[in-house]
Amino acid sequence: MYPRTEAFNRSAVEVARDLIGAELTLGGVGGIVVETEAYEPDDPASHSYRGETPRNRSMFGPAGHAYVYRSYGIHWCLNIVCRPGSAVLVRALEPVWGVEEMQARRGQPLPRLLCSGPGRLCQALGVIREHDGLSLFEPPFRLSLSSAAPEIAIGKRIGITKAVDMPWRFGLLGSGHLSRRFSGTPTGADVEL
Secondary structure (H helix, E strand, O other): OOOOHHHHOOOHHHHHHHOOOOEEEEOOEEEEEEEEEEEOOOOOOOOOOOOOOOOOHHHHOOOOEEEEEEEOOOEEEEEEEOOOOOEEEEEEEEEEEOHHHHHHHHOOOOHHHOOEOHHHHHHHHOOOHHHOOOEOOOOOEEEEOOOOOOOEEEEOOOOOOOOOOOOOEEEEOOOOOOOOOOOOOOOOOOOOO
């Protein structure tokens, strides 16, 4: 059962927390969301901070849709749109479905390194620019929120240079599939994209 779009039409910070433990697949390949980051419209680190452009247009579209962009001209990144101009970056998954396909796409046998970082995650799932603007509630995507309340680690966002002190990064406490451990918590290896 897909969550309703309205559940995403709210603060990206709230949605980022609620996505921890969710099931996310693309074409049947994916896993459990274990790390997210929130970006709001008044946030200098957000792509929407200076307003709508052709690149970030999907951030101003319907909630529950994908915002896909290329980071540093190298890696695709998958975000889930919330209120207009806000989105949640999906930073890491625990691989569950289609692991062999992910390993082939990544050329990497270690499950811990398949989806631990936004670029790795997108390569493993096969996310490309053509997925930008698509609903996460309809094929090829499938998104299902967790009914359990997982223990969540909270910390500062990483890989950015502006608004670095915002505690808008969330992770599944104890997961070995995070892109980087949270300060002061024993939550996985220090691996980054």
